[in-house]
Amino acid sequence: MRFSIASARQRLRPGIAPTLVVLLLLPLMVGLGFWQLSRGQEKQRLVDTYAERRAAEPMGSEQLEASADPAFRRVHLRGNFDAEHSVLLDNRMRDGRAGVELLQPFHDQASGLWLLLNRGWLPWPDRRTPPVFTTPDQPVSLVAWVYVAPGETFQLRVDPTTAQWPRLLTALHPVALWAELRRSGFAYELRAEAGPGTYDTTWPVVAMGPEKHLGYAVQWFAMSLALLALYLYLGWHNAKEKHHGSRHESTQHV
Template sequence: MKSSIASAIQRFRPGIAPTLVVLVLLPLMVGLGFWQLSRGHEKQLMVDSYAERRAAEPVGSAQLDSMADPAFRRVHLRGQFDGEHSVLLDNRMRNGKAGVELLQPFHDQASGLWLLLNRGWLPWPDRRAPPVFSTPEQPVNLDAWVYVAPGETFQLHADPATTHWPRLLTALHPATLWAELGRSGFAYELRAEAGPGTYDTTWPIVAMGPEKHLAYAVQWFAMTLALLSLYLYLGWHNAKEKHHGSGHESTQHV
């Protein structure tokens, strides 16, 4: 048995180039598969946490700073928007339509805390004209929830020539806005629930759901299996070709 296995191994001749390709690609593809599984697990925990916290009663904004993990916490607010310092987040798609998200500073009367409130998505079909929105002048009551991005957001700096308000950006850190305005504010964005002064607030929890990460992991593992199968096939095929060629040469020599 051992001799037959040793003999089979000796006859396995995949070639140098295929072996180098497999040595490089195989660990990479397996690693990508497990990375997708890990990302899917993280996204599932995020979705579960969101569902649990969205079912809880809203807290007051004064409690936010004392929370170790405020992500997805519902908050009840009463206060006023600062319509003079509006930020429009560009390249936000909804149902195949281009649009922007409207963010404005919000001063909560109960706690005196400044918050960066996302009032929702609004369409922007014609980029030759600025997006149209209005801001309530009177204090409003509304509920919102804390949005904590799953990763570090890439920040594009505004062109100094276009620093007028409203500001059009692709991303915004709340701390950047508070520093520019000289205010002490909450560190995370809040996303409004449907209420007075809001637009489209059907927020997706994550851009890519955990099921897609699982599907990508299956694809990487399938490609790994296909690569390994091809490598084994080439090894045995080359060995048979060489064996047949050697047998033919021996017959001719006799």
């Protein structure tokens, strides 16, 4: 065993600097690969839950607050939109086209609950003119589903004394809106299915699918193997050069 270890050391002389680089980068790259695998599994569970609950029958709106896990559950709604406090979510792309999502408070008659309802996507081709939308005056009946975003949602802070309606934002959490309007409302956004008063309601489940995380994980593992292979090659190459140099010096002394 001692002979084998000594022989391996003689055959592998990578140097101090490459060794430090590998010790620093290799665990990081391998860790990022496993992190991407973990994220992919989380996204797959999210997609599976979404598919299962979106296939179920809608619940009554009065059951919504009692649900311990409301994510992606479908709900029957009937009530009125609050057109005065409309929010336009900016930077929403669909098929390469720029647009916005229209969110409005919705007062449900059956439960008496205020909900933040996303009515869908509409194009915004010209930034010089505001997006055009209309709001039904009469009560509407529709089906929506609860959207729970993975992770924390960025909230753009605005001064309520100077902000104008409709309001153009990059993101909005319902709790922030209810606090500003001094209303008691549901804590999650609801996304409408196609129905009265809706626009484009083809919603993506997640921005990045599980397969993309798997692809990134493969890339990190491949780069880790490439780094290790380069390290071993440099070690063998340096050992070979040193061995040849030693033999050359010995020949000259003879």
